[in-house]
Amino acid sequence: MHSASASASAPSPPGSVRRHARNISLEAAVHDPLAASAPPTSAPTPPPLQPPDTVLPERPRPTVDLRFLQNPDTYHALTTEDIPTAFLNSSHTPPSHASLPHLLQAGHFRRAADASLKTIFQCMPDATEEILSLLYTRLACLILISRPDLAAAEAVPLTDVLARNTAAAQDLVPLIPWPLRLLLVRLQSIGAADGGRRGIMALYALAGEVRHQLRSAQAAQNDSETALWSDRLHDLGLRVCDALVEMGELETATRHLGTLLNVERDELAYRKALLRMRLGDVGGARRSASRLVDEERKRSFEALLQVADADYDHAVQSWQSLLADQPHEMFALNAAVSLLYTGRITSARDVLEDLAHQLPIFPTLLFNLATVYELCTERAAERKTSLAIQAAARNPGPESGGWERASFEFKL
Secondary structure: OOOOOOEOOOOOOOHHHHHOOOOOOOOOOOOOOOOOOOOOOOOOOOOOOOOOOOOOOOOOOOOOOOHHHHOHHHOEOOOOOOOOHHHHOOOOOOOOOOOHHHHHHOOOHHHHHHHHHHHHHHOOOOOHHHHHHHHHHHHHHHHHOOOHHHHHHHHHHHHHHHHHOOHHHHHHHHHOOHHHHHHHHHHOOOOOOOOOHHHHHHHHHHHHHHHHHHHHHHHOOOHHHHHHHHHHHHHHHHHHHHHHHHHOOHHHHHHHHHHOOOOOHHHHHHHHHHHHHHOOOHHHHHHHHOOOOOHHHHHHHHHHHHHHOOOHHHHHHHHHHHHHHOOOHHHHHHHHHHHHHOOOHHHHHHHHHHHHHHOOOOHHHHHHHHHHHHHHOOOHHHHHHHHHHHHHOOOOOOHHHOOOOOHHHHOO
16 A cells, blocks of 8 residues: 646556656765766965956846747647546536636646637747746646646656757747756656666766856855755755666665765665665664654654564554654554554544545545545445545645546546
């Protein structure tokens, strides 16, 4: 137990691609682009005694023609064939004239993906900022509705242009919002035949660019820009670790964590402990967890270790103790899974059903509850359909992937 005009619609992707919604050597190098600072190449130059009297004017932003992003053949139609009837017939279905901000705020991400694409087609080709912002919305919404395969395909024209490194591409790069740049790198790994290596190298290339910006900000003594680029470099280091985990390179990910600087100690210890557990090194996981300062995080990891040791009875007690002190869906969900492993399937179902009534429904909860229904009743399809009706009756919101759900999330 455990997430407009267009071409013809694509079939639903396999589960492995949906879950991607996430073997190269990465040993520390002298000029590691993810390091917090670069080693000096020469003696430091003393600052000038007086600042210069003149300031060079800023370079005007270039005009970029983005009509290649307005080609209808690039994009895919989004059908409703995999949406349960309860959602399609719900009174919460937004009207056809609903605005894009309203669709996003209410978690209607399929409709928001269509609305953003329609607006892209209506933009002037040189409306760079608007088109790129809408493209980010389109791609992000596709991921949120569990179609990262379509998002990866629709991102190809832009990534291909950037990969050519022409003068036009160099003019375009500074205009791309940072979240979109990260998303483009992320999408390169989805369904990639190279197992994700290209995505890793793209992250390192992006880190090299960030280091350059960081040095410039430090040289200009611009504190706000320095903080911004430092945070981005730190984030990229953790993203490399996540990408290595997705590739199955757990040992490499563990070594990579050891090269990162300025990572909060508890965060680093927790990530190392999780990786050690994934590797089956329970002793190493315990040693890493012993360095945790946050008491709640330490207790939750000790409960995970009990699950790893198949000590499910004590794990149930640990999760329930954590729940009593700090109600949290993660503790309740893990308590339900531990109850299932002890054979108390009815108790596990009750915990999961309580969560489904109290909280916005999220993919792991749906999967586990649907699985429990399959294990404990011959009327599983009926119970799962009722669960879909219950979810469709909830007030729309953007939490946990949005309001509308696909049939596969209910295992229908």
